Amino acid sequence: MEFNLIITGVGGQGGLTLSRIIGNAAMKEGYNVRIGETLGMSQRYGSVLSYLRFGEEVYSPLIEEGEADLMLALEPAEALRNARFLSGKSYAIVNAYPIHTATTLVGKEEYPDLNDVQKALKRICPVEMMDFQKEADKINPRTLGVLMLGYAYGRGLVPLRKESLIEGIKETLKAKLWEVNILALERGIELAR
Numbered sequence: 001m002e003f004n005l006i007i008t009g010v011g012g013q014g015g016l017t018l019s020r021i022i023g024n025a026a027m028k029e030g031y032n033v034r035i036g037e038t039l040g041m042s043q044r045y046g047s048v049l050s051y052l053r054f055g056e057e058v059y060s061p062l063i064e065e066g067e068a069d070l071m072l073a074l075e076p077a078e079a080l081r082n083a084r085f086l087s088g089k090s091y092a093i094v095n096a097y098p099i100h101t102a103t104t105l106v107g108k109e110e111y112p113d114l115n116d117v118q119k120a121l122k123r124i125c126p127v128e129m130m131d132f133q134k135e136a137d138k139i140n141p142r143t144l145g146v147l148m149l150g151y152a153y154g155r156g157l158v159p160l161r162k163e164s165l166i167e168g169i170k171e172t173l174k175a176k177l178w179e180v181n182i183l184a185l186e187r188g189i190e191l192a193r
Contacts, residue, residue, distance in 0.1 A: 001031075001161055002055035004063045007145070009074030010080045010099050011039070012045050017172065018072070019050035025160050026054035036061030044142035053129050066090075075099050076117045076129070083124060090125040093152050094118070095144065097133035119133060121192030128155070133174050135187060143184035150188020162189075 005022065009015040016037060036051040036189045048056045051063045066087035072150040073079030087093060096114055114129070121127045132151065136144040146169065152158050153165060162185075169181045 002053065002058060004069045005052040006063060006068045006071040006082060006085045007050040007052065007074070008071065008078040009048055009095075009145075012144045013046045013048070013074040013099075014142060015050050015074055015157075017151060019052045021146065021165070021168040021172045022052055022149065022158075022160070023054070023168070024171040025164040028164040028167050028171075031055055032058045034058050034061035034063060040086075046126070046158050049078075049082060070152060072152060073146070074144060074148065076114055077112055080086050080120060083121060084125045084163065086121070088125060091157050092121050092125055092127045093148055093150065093155075093157070094121065094129040095132040096129045096130050096162025104185060116135060124163050130191075132188075136184060139184050139187060140180045143167060143181055145155060146181045147184040147188040147191075148187040151192045152188075153185075154189035 007015045007019050019035050023035050026033045031054040032056045038049040051061050053061060063085055064082045068085040069089050071092040072085060073092060075095055076094055076098055077093060079094045084156060098111055100111055106184055117129055118129045132148050133144055136147045163184060170178055173181060
């Protein structure tokens with residue numbers, strides 16, 4: 001068994017924390033876990049990409065192009081930017097909440113239309129795109145990644161037990177954040193039904 005996950009977004013969205021939660025959950029189940037990261041400038045909403053691989057025998061953290069089983073895209077333009085990791089065997093869960101950069105805000109670049117983002121990704125693999133941020137905001141805006149993880153789990157796309165994901169949350173986050181993140185995980189699972 002080998003599972004390859006791409007988590008992509010921009011700085012400040014919690015993508016790196018999410019990769020650690022899932023990595024800790026996978027270790028609870030006895031898997032070898034490898035995590036690799038590419039960071040932009042988080043203060044300026046730079047691109048953040050996490051590679052997370054787990055399985056019986058996993059030695060490298062990097063995922064080759066076309067080899068992702070799942071992409072959790074916390075930001076839609078970043079999903080498009082990292083579509084090279086997707087193939088027909090992949091599945092993409094995309095947050096339809098755009099975060100504009102300084103260049104799009106001043107009109108130097110145009111932010112892609114969300115329907116165009118979805119259409120482009122659907123040419124590669126199955127895609128589910130919704131405003132997960134809106135749902136996370138009802139709990140706590142910083143629970144976006146965990147809510148999306150719950151959604152992916154609820155869709156049967158994460159080969160880990162729910163109990164392990166909860167343990168991953170507890171092992172990664174401070175105790176005062178456990179309750180709100182477990183609530184977000186549950187809400188994501190509920191949305192997937």
